[in-house]
Amino acid sequence: SYVLTQPPSVSVAPGQTATITCGGSNIGSHSVHWYQQRPGQAPVLVVYNDDDRPSGTPERFSGSNSGNTATLTITRVEAEDEADYFCQVWNSGSDHHYVFGTGTKVTVL
Amino acid sequence: QVQLVESGGGVVQPGGSLRLSCVASGFTFSNFGMHWVRQAPGKGLEWVAVISHDGSGKHSIEKGRLTVSRDNSKNTLYLQINSLSSDDTAVYFCAKDHSSSWMDYWGLGTLVTVSS
Numbered sequence A: 001s002y003v004l005t006q007p008p009s010v011s012v013a014p015g016q017t018a019t020i021t022c023g024g025s026n027i028g029s030h031s032v033h034w035y036q037q038r039p040g041q042a043p044v045l046v047v048y049n050d051d052d053r054p055s056g057t058p059e060r061f062s063g064s065n066s067g068n069t070a071t072l073t074i075t076r077v078e079a080e081d082e083a084d085y086f087c088q089v090w091n092s093g094s095d096h097h098y099v100f101g102t103g104t105k106v107t108v109l
Numbered sequence B: 001q002v003q004l005v006e007s008g009g010g011v012v013q014p015g016g017s018l019r020l021s022c023v024a025s026g027f028t029f030s031n032f033g034m035h036w037v038r039q040a041p042g043k044g045l046e047w048v049a050v051i052s053h054d055g056s057g058k059h060s061i062e063k064g065r066l067t068v069s070r071d072n073s074k075n076t077l078y079l080q081i082n083s084l085s086s087d088d089t090a091v092y093f094c095a096k097d098h099s100s101s102w103m104d105y106w107g108l109g110t111l112v113t114v115s116s
Helices: none
Strands: A009-012 A018-023 A033-037 A044-047 A061-066 A069-074 A083-090 A098-100 A104-108 B003-007 B010-012 B018-025 B034-039 B045-051 B058-060 B066-071 B076-081 B090-098 B102-106 B110-114
Touching: A009 A018, A018 A083, A018 A104, A033 B102, A044 A061, A044 B102, A069 A083, A083 B102, A098 B045, B003 B090, B018 B034, B018 B090, B018 B110, B034 B066, B034 B076, B034 B102, B045 B066, B045 B076, B045 B090, B058 B066, B076 B090
Parallel strands: A009 A104, B010 B110
Antiparallel strands: A018 A069, A033 A044, A033 A083, A061 A069, A083 A098, A083 A104, B003 B018, B018 B076, B034 B045, B034 B090, B045 B058, B066 B076, B090 B102, B090 B110
């Protein structure tokens, strides 16, 4: 099955930039989507199709995807950005058609 | 606005069965595919099942034990879980599909606990 690997944790000071990676075999050939999940809440879509933002997602959130790594970047980090972040792809070749990454906990120092 | 409200969770004995429901509002339910995603305590997200807008297409991670269905006349999505084990203990979320690729709206989830 297709595996997406994320770093377990990222720590960042307010106002700085957080970079969250999502590694997968030739992930650049897939469209990658990102979800934010605050403690005790449901996931919220923050980026879709690698680098598009739904209305309501701050411009501080951006995405990229190439080769074997997709990246979610949060600039000018704020306290409210502290959450778990999950990448996701649709993989028709897998029994698990929709695959989530292992998740990254972003801590704002 | 889009609302998804799950129900049907609870404490169930190993080997038992459960049917979860998700009532949708704020959009034309019959036009969209729907997903179930679960999250074990302290763990990540795991996709469970998807069903097409009209119910003609279904996929799940365990065919036969996890069965997704829908009733478009009631704006309701279902997940039937049979032969429950401790591995099924999780919060179960329903989510609206977008372009058969991502999930653009999620419910708050319903907790299933498998315990004797």
